[in-house]
Amino acid sequence: MTVIIAFCANILVAIAKSVVSLITGSASMTAEAAHSWADAGNEIFLLIADRKSARPKDDRHPLGHGREAYVWSMFAAVGIFTAGAVFSVMHGIQELANPAPVESPGLSFMVLGIAFVLEGTSFTQAVVQARRQARAAGTSVLKLVLRTSNTTLRAVVAEDFAALIGLIVAAAGIYLHLVTGNGLWDALGSVVIGLLLGVVALVLIDRNRHFLVGASSTPEIRSKVGRALQDHEEVNRVTYLHLEYIGPGRLFLVAEVDLVGNDPEEEVARQMRRIEHELEGHDAIETAVLSLSVSDEASLRF
Incomplete structure (x- = not known):
């Protein structure tokens, strides 16, 4: 308008x-x-x-x-x-x-x-x-x-x-x-x-x-998204987070997370896919891609 x-x-x-x-x-x-x-x-x-x-x-x-x-x-x-x-x-x-x-x-x-x-x-x-x-x-x-x-x-x-x-x-x-x-x-x-x-x-x-050329999100948005991901009931910790604008108000999210528990591989894959869909349900997230953290990687602070 x-x-x-x-x-x-x-x-x-x-x-x-x-x-x-x-x-x-x-x-x-x-x-x-x-x-x-x-x-x-x-x-x-x-x-x-x-x-x-x-x-x-x-x-x-x-x-x-x-x-x-x-x-x-x-x-x-x-x-x-x-x-x-x-x-x-x-x-x-x-x-x-x-x-x-x-x-x-x-x-x-x-x-x-x-x-x-x-x-x-x-x-x-x-x-x-x-x-x-x-x-x-x-x-x-x-x-x-x-x-x-x-x-x-x-x-x-x-x-x-x-x-x-x-x-x-x-x-x-x-x-x-x-x-x-x-x-x-x-x-x-x-x-x-x-x-x-x-x-x-x-x-x-x-x-x-x-x-x-690929602009990352502002520190404020990164902290807000990071805290939301960290507070997810199925996520134990977040060790990597990348947020890049791919359009007006639309973000591409890539993160490495350590999930709660030690479920079998098939269940872990389902958990991660479910969390990705939840994230993509947010108005600002166009695409979310999650992978598993390595045990010796430090947790991010938001």
Whole structure:
């Protein structure tokens, strides 16, 4: 729902900015139009990411399709960098060399104000969702957005935040152009917007790369899962635990455990399979693989 709201807002804003940029000739408004079209296109990638990553695991994908989210989100981040950042900086540099006057500035401010309300609505929706998850995880909103495996949430928050800052920069560039009569301010606004988009895109690219190459869970989640496994009535101790994200909110669990008692091999195999199924019944565990500990291995502390 958050992505759909952001997509609708970006389409409306992109159309309005494009029309006004043609009327006014403002470099900052042109950069903002490119920004909004890039964001609208990126929302499509995020919708695809959500749909593909939610498919259940099968014989060809025993760990599920969760990493599809990071692949398509990576495309979206690269799109921000190329279609938004590079275009805005290049356009701003061209305008710096040959600044043009801004026509009908009142129309620009009106559209920027409407865009701020629409982008602000989308940003508020995303922040409310992030705050709810941060409260449940016992962390701050900023840390959650940067560290969460939910790449769609991170992208929407980052893009909407950049959009709001970009609107302020565009308005400031046009205003300073009007006050000073110097078109360099408007052109400089386009460059600043491009640089802002570049920073956001690089952060998103790095975060998606982090999860694509196999990111382990946070220490807090590891301790929580480890304690739950340690407290299982059929588990005596845990000597190894590996938790790796294989999709938004989905973990691959590998552990070595010492089971209670000394049952025959066949019963031990059944016990371990039963515990694996119990673990996979948890919303956050996509696949669990258990093996037996060696007697001289030290127990883990959680």
